[in-house]
Amino acid sequence: MRREEALFQYLLRLGDSALVLAQRLGEWTGKAPVIEEDLAMANTALDLLGQARMWLTYAGEVEGKGRDEDSLAFLRDASGFRNVLLVEQPNGSFADTLARQFYFDAWNLRALRALSGSADERVAAIAQKSAKEAAYHLERSTDWVVRLGDGTDESHARMQAAIDDLWMYTGELFEGDAVDQAMVEAGVGFDPAALREPWLAEVKSVLTEATLALPAPGYMQRGGKQGVHTEKLGYLLAEMQFLQRAYPGAQW
Amino acid sequence: MKEWPLWEVFIRSQHGLAHKHVGSLHAPDAEMAIKNARDVYTRRNEGVSIWVVRSADITASSPGDKEALFEPAASKVYRHPTFFPMPDEVKGI
Numbered sequence: 001m002r003r004e005e006a007l008f009q010y011l012l013r014l015g016d017s018a019l020v021l022a023q024r025l026g027e028w029t030g031k032a033p034v035i036e037e038d039l040a041m042a043n044t045a046l047d048l049l050g051q052a053r054m055w056l057t058y059a060g061e062v063e064g065k066g067r068d069e070d071s072l073a074f075l076r077d078a079s080g081f082r083n084v085l086l087v088e089q090p091n092g093s094f095a096d097t098l099a100r101q102f103y104f105d106a107w108n109l110r111a112l113r114a115l116s117g118s119a120d121e122r123v124a125a126i127a128q129k130s131a132k133e134a135a136y137h138l139e140r141s142t143d144w145v146v147r148l149g150d151g152t153d154e155s156h157a158r159m160q161a162a163i164d165d166l167w168m169y170t171g172e173l174f175e176g177d178a179v180d181q182a183m184v185e186a187g188v189g190f191d192p193a194a195l196r197e198p199w200l201a202e203v204k205s206v207l208t209e210a211t212l213a214l215p216a217p218g219y220m221q222r223g224g225k226q227g228v229h230t231e232k233l234g235y236l237l238a239e240m241q242f243l244q245r246a247y248p249g250a251q252w
Numbered sequence: 253m254k255e256w257p258l259w260e261v262f263i264r265s266q267h268g269l270a271h272k273h274v275g276s277l278h279a280p281d282a283e284m285a286i287k288n289a290r291d292v293y294t295r296r297n298e299g300v301s302i303w304v305v306r307s308a309d310i311t312a313s314s315p316g317d318k319e320a321l322f323e324p325a326a327s328k329v330y331r332h333p334t335f336f337p338m339p340d341e342v343k344g345i
Contacts, residue, residue: 034256036277036288043291140287147280 006182007120008062009082010189012072013179013225014111015055016083019073020233021104022048023240027091037094040140044101047133054126074244078233085224086169088233092162095155098144099162105138106202107173110195119187142206149210156211163207164215171220174199179225258307259285261292263299271303279304 025045032038056069086104091097112134115127148159174196176184183189207214223229243250256278262271274293279285285304294302313321325331 034278036279036292039295040288040291043295136290143284143287147284 001178001182003182003186004062004064006179006186007188008059009179010183011055011059011062011123012082013084014115015052015059015072016081017087017104017108018048018055019052020081020083020236021087021101022046022052023236024087024089024091025097025101028097033094041097044137044140047130047137051126051130051133054130058122058126070244074241078229078237079227081224081229081233081237082227083224083229083233084169084172085221085230086166086173088224088230088236089166089169090232092165093158095148095158095162096165098141098148099159099166101137102141102145102206103166103170103173103203105134105141106199106206107170107195109134109138110198111190114190114195118189123188145206145212146210149207149212159210160212163212167215168219168221172222172224175222175225177225256280259289259304260307260310261285261289262303262305263289263293264301264303265299266297271301274298276307 022045025041025048028041029038029045032041052073053069056072060067060069060072086100089096089100109131112127112131115123116131118124118127145159145163148155150156151159174192176192180189180192184191204214221230257280258276259279259282260276261274263274264271277285277288277292279288282304286302289302289304293299
């Protein structure tokens with residue numbers, strides 16, 4: 001695989017995961033349980049959107065076909081997206097949203113720290129800037145997992161269900177393919193499998209503190225990084241892309 | 253969430269010396285109150301330090317006591333240091 005092609009795919013994966021999760025979190029705006037959470041969720045969404053913009057802008061430049069962040073975000077179909085399946089899962093309850101966030105944040109922070117030492121200076125710069133935001137996101141989602149897990153019977157049951165339901169989407173985070181391989185060889189990326197042990201150790205310790213059980217090993221869904229998505233992504237994109245699709249080039 | 257206590261938030265700004273009251277918010281505990289304060293009150297780079305205190309732990313003076321508390325001070329101009337001639341070289345007084 002050519003280095004540029006691998007790098008383009010790699011950047012899409014990073015950018016799309018941040019973009020799709022930002023869109024999901026944005027769905028809470030105006031509907032969160034309390035106004036403080038409404039703002040916090042929107043803040044996280046905007047942080048991730050900022051990260052997505054940097055990754056996708058760079059992706060467009062690497063591709064060299066004149067696509068910018070907007071055309072990549074708004075004019076690709078679901079099969080063109082390279083986000084992990086975890087982030088496209090629906091918001092569900094507050095517990096579902098926080099379980100998804102916790103799994104992702106614990107991975108994202110480690111991924112960004114690994115990329116901070118990338119041989120590609122642009123990748124390293126984006127990762128270093130984003131890692132500070134991700135560290136706060138992880139603190140926040142960890143706090144919530146612990147509080148809901150070690151809260152009332154109701155919150156405990158819901159948090160455990162959320163942790164269990166989303167577990168099958170976590171395997172993909174640590175599975176490498178030819179793109180990952182090419183990026184490791186180029187010194188640009190990291191080996192996804194290497195993040196699994198530290199991620200699992202952190203998840204275990206947080207779940208223990210939250211009096212929650214670690215889900216049993218089982219079948220893991222995969223395919224998001226290669227463009228094979230759950231049907232939920234299509235609905236998300238329909239909403240996110242509607243304006244640019246209906247009124248191409250619209251600005252305000 | 254009505255069972256969450258109310259917290260008063262104090263922020264020390266970049267150049268400020270003291271924490272200043274900026275508002276209040278709801279949170280389940282002190283740690284989350286700090287995080288909520290970060291998200292609600294420091295979005296625009298307002299602060300370098302946050303204090304939170306439960307609103308219930310603040311004892312306030314009663315508006316009904318206003319006369320007794322504050323009016324006696326109104327007629328005591330000699331408490332203001334305005335009767336000392338200041339040399340011209342002293343600035344900022």
